[in-house]
Amino acid sequence: MSGVFSDLIAYLADPNSWTGQDGIIARLSEHIGLSVLAVVLAVILALPPAMVLAHRRKGSVLAVGLVNVGRAVPTFGVIALALPLCLALGLGLGFWPTLIAMVVLAMPPIFTNTYTAVRQVDPAVVEAAEGMGFTGRQVMTGTELPLGMPVIWTAIRIASVQVVATATLGAIVGWGGLGRYVVDGFAQGNDVLVLLGGLLVALLAVATDLGFSATERLVLPPGATHRDRGELATAIGHG
Amino acid sequence: MIDWAWIGSHLGEIAARTGEHVLLTVIALVVGFALSMLLAWLAWARPRSYGPITWTAGILYTIPSIALFALLVPFTGLSLLTAEIGLVSYTLLILIRNIVTGLQGTPPSVVEAGLGMGFSDREVLWRLRLPLAVPVVISGLRVAAVTTIGLVTVTALIGRGGLGVFILRGLQRAFTTEILVGTVVTVALALLVDSAFVLAERRLAPWVDRATVR
Numbered sequence: 262m263s264g265v266f267s268d269l270i271a272y273l274a275d276p277n278s279w280t281g282q283d284g285i286i287a288r289l290s291e292h293i294g295l296s297v298l299a300v301v302l303a304v305i306l307a308l309p310p311a312m313v314l315a316h317r318r319k320g321s322v323l324a325v326g327l328v329n330v331g332r333a334v335p336t337f338g339v340i341a342l343a344l345p346l347c348l349a350l351g352l353g354l355g356f357w358p359t360l361i362a363m364v365v366l367a368m369p370p371i372f373t374n375t376y377t378a379v380r381q382v383d384p385a386v387v388e389a390a391e392g393m394g395f396t397g398r399q400v401m402t403g404t405e406l407p408l409g410m411p412v413i414w415t416a417i418r419i420a421s422v423q424v425v426a427t428a429t430l431g432a433i434v435g436w437g438g439l440g441r442y443v444v445d446g447f448a449q450g451n452d453v454l455v456l457l458g459g460l461l462v463a464l465l466a467v468a469t470d471l472g473f474s475a476t477e478r479l480v481l482p483p484g485a486t487h488r489d490r491g492e493l494a495t496a497i498g499h500g
Numbered sequence: 501m502i503d504w505a506w507i508g509s510h511l512g513e514i515a516a517r518t519g520e521h522v523l524l525t526v527i528a529l530v531v532g533f534a535l536s537m538l539l540a541w542l543a544w545a546r547p548r549s550y551g552p553i554t555w556t557a558g559i560l561y562t563i564p565s566i567a568l569f570a571l572l573v574p575f576t577g578l579s580l581l582t583a584e585i586g587l588v589s590y591t592l593l594i595l596i597r598n599i600v601t602g603l604q605g606t607p608p609s610v611v612e613a614g615l616g617m618g619f620s621d622r623e624v625l626w627r628l629r630l631p632l633a634v635p636v637v638i639s640g641l642r643v644a645a646v647t648t649i650g651l652v653t654v655t656a657l658i659g660r661g662g663l664g665v666f667i668l669r670g671l672q673r674a675f676t677t678e679i680l681v682g683t684v685v686t687v688a689l690a691l692l693v694d695s696a697f698v699l700a701e702r703r704l705a706p707w708v709d710r711a712t713v714r
Contacts, residue, residue, distance in 0.1 A: 265574045332646050333690035335653040338683030341667045345676040426564030430654075433671060443570045447657070452574035459570025463563040470562045 268453045269460075283441070289461065292438035295431070296424045296469075299360055303367035303420060308413070311372045315379035316401050324376040331369030336427045339365055344434045359431030359438075366427060367420035374416030378409030410480045418473035425466050429458070439465065503677040510681075518685060520661035524652045525693075527584055529645055532591030539592070540599035544625070550600065557593040565590060565651050569658050583655040590651060591644040598640025602633025635708050638701040642694055649690040653682065663689075 272278050279285045314320035343358035343365075352358075382405050390404045406413075432440030442458030445451070507514075539557075543550035560568075568586040576582045606629045614624045656664030663682045670678030701708070 329646075329694070330687075332643070333650065333687050333694070335650040335664070335667075335683060335686045337653040337656075337664055338667050338679065338686060341671050341679040342676070342683060344671060345674065345679070348674070422562060426566070429564060429566045433657075433668075440566070443566065446570070447573075455570045456574050459567040462567035463571065466564050466567070467559060467562050 265452050265456060269456055272453050272457065283437075285457075285461070288437060288439050288441055289465070292425070292428055292440075292462075292465065295356070295360060295363065295436075295438065296421065296428055299363035299424050299428075300367050300417065300421050302360075302364045303371055304417065306364065307368040307372040308375050311375035312379055312401055312405065315376045316397065316405060318380070320376070321380075324373045327369045328373040331366075331373075336362070336366055336423075337430060340427070340430050340434060354435035355431070356436055358434045359428060359436040362431075363424045363428055367424050370416045370420050370423075371413070374419075375409065375413050378412035379405045381412070382408045411477065414473070414477055414480045418470065418477075421473065422466055422470050425469050426462065429462050501676065502680065503675075506675075506677050507681060514666075514681060514685060517661060517663050517665055518689065521649070521652050521663045521686070521689065524583060524587065524655060524660065524662055525645065525648050528587035528591060528648050528652075529641070531584065532588045532595060532644065532648075533641065535588065536592055536595035536599060540596050540603070543596070543600055544603055554593065554596060557596055560589040561593040563589075565654055566657070569654070573658060578658045578660070580660060582658055583652075583660045587648055587651055587655070591648060594644045594647070595637075595640050598636050598643075599633065602636030602640075603629045605636060606632050634705045635701055638697055638704070642697045645693050645697065646690045649686060649693060653686055 277284070281287065311324070314323070340358065340362040343362040344354070347353065347358040347361065379401075386408065387400055387404060390400050395403060428436075428438055429440035429443060431438050432444035439458050439461045442454045442461070444458075446454030446456075446458060539553050543553050563571075565586045568589065569582060572582045572585055576585070603625070610628055610632065611624055614628045619627065652662045653664030653667055655662055656668045663686045666678045666682030666685075670676065670680075670682065
């Protein structure tokens with residue numbers, strides 16, 4: 262048991278493990294880069310329709326159903342199915358199937374929480390905004406979005422942690438990232454690589470979660486109390 | 501696009517893999533639920549422990565299952581134990597939080613009525629709070645079960661069988677039908693188990709007003 266750890270420390274002490282095309286730094290930045298891109302794309306794709314539907318008070322069945330089905334679909338299956346799709350579209354192995362699968366995974370929680378967040382905004386506040394002459398668009402961007410932001414932020418946090426975790430499987434469809442260490446380690450029977458990959462993915466996931474918790478205060482609207490935020494976050498949080 | 505003949509000739513294996521999948525899920529849920537009940541009871545009896553318990557469960561929940569498998573394999577090998585440690589640790593946060601929330605949700609008037617009838621604190625917990633918590637506990641079990649069924653596909657990577665075998669093999673052979681079979685049967689299983697829990701809740705907690713509870 263201690264053998265693996267001392268081998269791991271020796272591996273980490275070697276500067277060559279960190280630099281170069283398949284060094285830790287390159288793998289880590291690949292992993293973070295794809296995850297950020299996937300979450301940004303998912304927000305761009307899922308947030309506007311959720312806001313418009315919630316503003317018009319339509320589509321509640323869709324919002325509930327999407328998160329339930331999203332939870333039931335195995336992430337491994339999504340990433341596996343993205344591969345033949347990308348091959349058929351001529352996009353090739355690796356990057357595209359991983360990115361597409363990650364965007365698909367990140368969208369349901371963002372859609373559902375955005376929808377819930379906007380629906381939870383006090384109707385009296387919306388009415389007041391309309392009474393002040395706000396247009397529908399202004400109500401959405403100036404009232405509903407900022408008041409819903411804590412719940413939306415929770416969704417982006419959940420989606421980001423999930424994407425960072427699942428992007429590990431991208432190595433199976435020929436992508437890089439930290440999953441490379443786990444998959445190559447399994448293939449070569451190299452416990453040090455497996456352990457290194459597992460450790461880095463675990464640390465990155467926990468860091469992502471903590472990072473979002475720490476910045477939560479920045480997106481909180483000035484009027485909302487701490488208690489409101491906490492209750493909403495636990496109510497929507499991990500289901 | 502879908503090779504129906506392949507599906508027809510592999511019905512036996514599909515059934516066998518589904519069985520493996522169910523077994524892996526059931527073990528994880530039973531162990532996870534037992535541990536969660538114990539920890540929730542501890543949190544209830546010693547409220548100070550609730551913070552550390554949920555914090556630890558939260559870290560375990562955040563660590564990706566594939567990473568946890570990778571961390572365990574050098575020590576526990578490609579074993580059932582490795583798979584189950586990963587799966588069980590993922591259920592704890594969901595279950596503990598729902599059990600405690602359920603216990604806390606008893607209306608004060610019910611507790612007062614129990615105490616007025618001469619119930620001890622222990623009787624209030626076991627005969628009033630716990631039965632009334634059933635709907636919340638079951639909704640926790642639903643989330644845990646559906647999540648676990650999805651996660652079990654990943655255990656194919658450490659050679660423990662289940663429906664993920666089709667996904668993995670389909671990937672290696674670039675055979676879409678096999679990937680689809682693995683994915684679709686997993687989703688169907690999750691939805692089936694979810695409905696089973698809904699029915700169980702109706703039997704166990706017939707007093708809940710379905711119009712207000714989703």
